[in-house]
Amino acid sequence: MADSSRRTPPGPGQKYWRRPLDADRIKVPHGEIHILVNRCKGCQFCVEYCPRDVLEMSESFNVKGYHYPEAVNEGECVNCQLCEMLCPEFAIFCVEVEEEVADDDGGS
Amino acid sequence: MKREVAAPATEAHPMDELLRMDRIPHIWCPTCGLGTVVTAFASAVDKLEIPLDDLAVVSGIGCTGRVAGYIKVDSFHTTHGRAIPFATGLHLTNPKLKVVVISGDGDLISIGGNHFIHAARRNVDITVICVNNFIYAMTGGQVAPTTPLRANASTMPYGNFERPFNIPYLAESSGAVYVARWTALHVRRLTKAIAEALQKPGFSVVEVISPCSTLYSRRNRIGTGLDLMKFYHDNCEIKHGADTRELDIGFQEEITVGKFIDTERPTYVESMNTWYAEVFGDQYEPYEGSAK
Ligand code: SF4
Ligand code: SF4
Ligand code: SF4
Numbered sequence: 001m002a003d004s005s006r007r008t009p010p011g012p013g014q015k016y017w018r019r020p021l022d023a024d025r026i027k028v029p030h031g032e033i034h035i036l037v038n039r040c041k042g043c044q045f046c047v048e049y050c051p052r053d054v055l056e057m058s059e060s061f062n063v064k065g066y067h068y069p070e071a072v073n074e075g076e077c078v079n080c081q082l083c084e085m086l087c088p089e090f091a092i093f094c095v096e097v098e099e100e101v102a103d104d105d106g107g108s
Numbered sequence: 109m110k111r112e113v114a115a116p117a118t119e120a121h122p123m124d125e126l127l128r129m130d131r132i133p134h135i136w137c138p139t140c141g142l143g144t145v146v147t148a149f150a151s152a153v154d155k156l157e158i159p160l161d162d163l164a165v166v167s168g169i170g171c172t173g174r175v176a177g178y179i180k181v182d183s184f185h186t187t188h189g190r191a192i193p194f195a196t197g198l199h200l201t202n203p204k205l206k207v208v209v210i211s212g213d214g215d216l217i218s219i220g221g222n223h224f225i226h227a228a229r230r231n232v233d234i235t236v237i238c239v240n241n242f243i244y245a246m247t248g249g250q251v252a253p254t255t256p257l258r259a260n261a262s263t264m265p266y267g268n269f270e271r272p273f274n275i276p277y278l279a280e281s282s283g284a285v286y287v288a289r290w291t292a293l294h295v296r297r298l299t300k301a302i303a304e305a306l307q308k309p310g311f312s313v314v315e316v317i318s319p320c321s322t323l324y325s326r327r328n329r330i331g332t333g334l335d336l337m338k339f340y341h342d343n344c345e346i347k348h349g350a351d352t353r354e355l356d357i358g359f360q361e362e363i364t365v366g367k368f369i370d371t372e373r374p375t376y377v378e379s380m381n382t383w384y385a386e387v388f389g390d391q392y393e394p395y396e397g398s399a400k
Contacts, residue, residue, distance in 0.1 A: 036121055041138035044334050049293075066138065085151065085295040088136065088143025090123040 031079025031094040033071045039091035042066030046083035046092050052076040055083065126150045126160075128180050135174060139333025141292030141318030145239055146175060148295050148316075149210065152302035163206045166195040168215035171246045171320070172239040175210040189219030192227045195234045202399035203233065203377055206306060213240040213254040217273055221253070228282035231310045233375040237302060238275060238313060241320035242357075249323035256359040260328050268359075277352040279313040280369050286312035287352065287369035291340040292319065294365060301367060310375045317363060330360065 033054065040062055046069050047055045054077045055069040062068050069092060071077070077094065084093040124132075127146075136142045153163060165183040167176035168191035176183035186194045191209045199207040209216070216224050216238050227234065243261055244250040251261035251268050254275065258267040279287045286308040290298040298316060305312035319325060319336035330336065340363065348366040355364050374382065381394040 034121075036119075039121075039133060041133075043139040043332075045139075045144070045337060048334060048337070082295070084122075085147055085299075086144055086293075087147070088140060089133065090121045090127065090143065090147070093122055 029079045030075075030097050031077040031081075032097045033074055033077055033083070033092065033094050035069055035071065036091045037062045037068045038064065039089045040064075040066055040068035041089050041091075042068060043088060044069075045086040045088070049086055050083050051080060052078055123147060123150060126153075126180055127178055131178055134178055136171065137320075137322045137333075139319060139321040140171070141241075141316075141320075141333060141337070142172060142175070142239065144292045144295055145172075145210075145237070145298070145316050145318055146178065148292075148298045149175075149208075149237065149302055150179070151299045152306060155299070155303050156306060158206055158306070162204065163208070164195075164198055166191045166198065166207065166209050166211075168209075168211040168220060169246070170212040170215045170244070171241070172210060172212035173215060173246075189215055189221075189223065191215065192220055192223035192234070192236070196223075196227055196232050199232060199234050200377070201397060203397045205399075207234045208237065208306070209234060210237045210239070212245070213238060213242070213275070214244045214252045217275060217278070218253040225278070225282040228279055228284045228311045228313070230376045231283055231285060231373050231379070233309055233311070233377065235302075235305045235308070235312045236314070237305075237316060239316045239318050240275060241318050241324055243320055243324040243327075245320045245323045249327050254357075256357050256361075259324075259359045262323075262327070272357070274352070274356045275313070275315045276355045276368050279311075279315075280352045283311065283373070284313045284369060285310035285371050285373050286367075287315075288313075288367040289315040289317065289355065289363075289365050291317040291337075291344060291363065291365060293337045293340040294344070297346075297365075304367070304370070308370070309378075310373060317357075317365075328359075 054073045056072045057067045058070045079094050079096045081094050160181050163181045165176050165179050167173040168186050169188040176185045191211045195207045195209045240254050242255050244252050249262040251264040253273045255261050255268045276287045276289055286305050288301040301314050305314050319333035321333035325336055344363045344365050346366045347364050352368050384392045
């Protein structure tokens, strides 16, 4: 898998090398992941193709005896819903969560 | 598909509304791509906001043939190879209905091959989603007319020596007005192609290359469905408008995907109405369906 740190947006204290013009208007969406553990058949499509490496296969088994995905990095989820689209078992989906409004003025 | 989740997260999925939940879990194997194709189809229907009462899904026999039994719209699971003639009848009775055939390569291209070419020739206004897993999966991995040369099948234990059909070329030369090919991995582009095909008046075909983990890839020792998804990721080339004669698929060779044909031609009903209006003049009332 690609190194996910490259895709991590700058945290507090870091600066964009060049600040996107619309950085204070565009919000990166954030998703909340729902995993229907007992529907999963362990194909790993979601884990493999999540662009933010949010998911990892579990150590434990579900009732059918498969490993299932766990959100180990939920804060990184951008609600792209690729996991949901790829899942052949209708076992994972994502809902957008409202961002809490930042209390600074965007650094201007 | 609603996105608000009221019920506990472990109980409901946005897709559930479109599925016959009494039949879920489906019978498809782990790492089979068929469930993904169902999601792509459902997303296309959702995107176009097609009222579910105006939609009908017809399947034939085979692993893909199960789709008609899982989708919660009017659907019919026909006998082997007969999805297209059933869909043609349904469409002609009620041309306002969106009739979609979702079936496999063996069902549509081999056993129903004749129906496929003639529905394309007549430009019957239906959409065909042909899931191509390169093999007769449900019956035990027999060679199909789409099995790549040299691939192993239970009836080709030394590798296939029959030249396979190239589905987009077959569809185009028979007269289809929309032809695209994607894989189960290209799920967003696939959704877009299905949406375009659904909106296209006339015979539209979307071929979906999808992993069959249990028969095709195990027999050929090429891993699981996940390995096939990775293979598609690394070996698919998108070439919109490519010449369909060049779209043969070799065993574990590069797969060309994209939208190849998007053209206009009078549909079967339009041709009939135009011609009979010419022959009979005012006496002819254009046919708009016989369903009440
Ligand atoms: S919605 Fe996208 S980012 Fe979030 S877990 Fe799924 S694939 Fe990963
Ligand atoms: S894609 Fe679905 S079935 Fe496959 S591992 Fe993820 S949750 Fe499980
Ligand atoms: S046999 Fe192949 S096509 Fe059929 S459900 Fe299993 S993996 Fe899918």
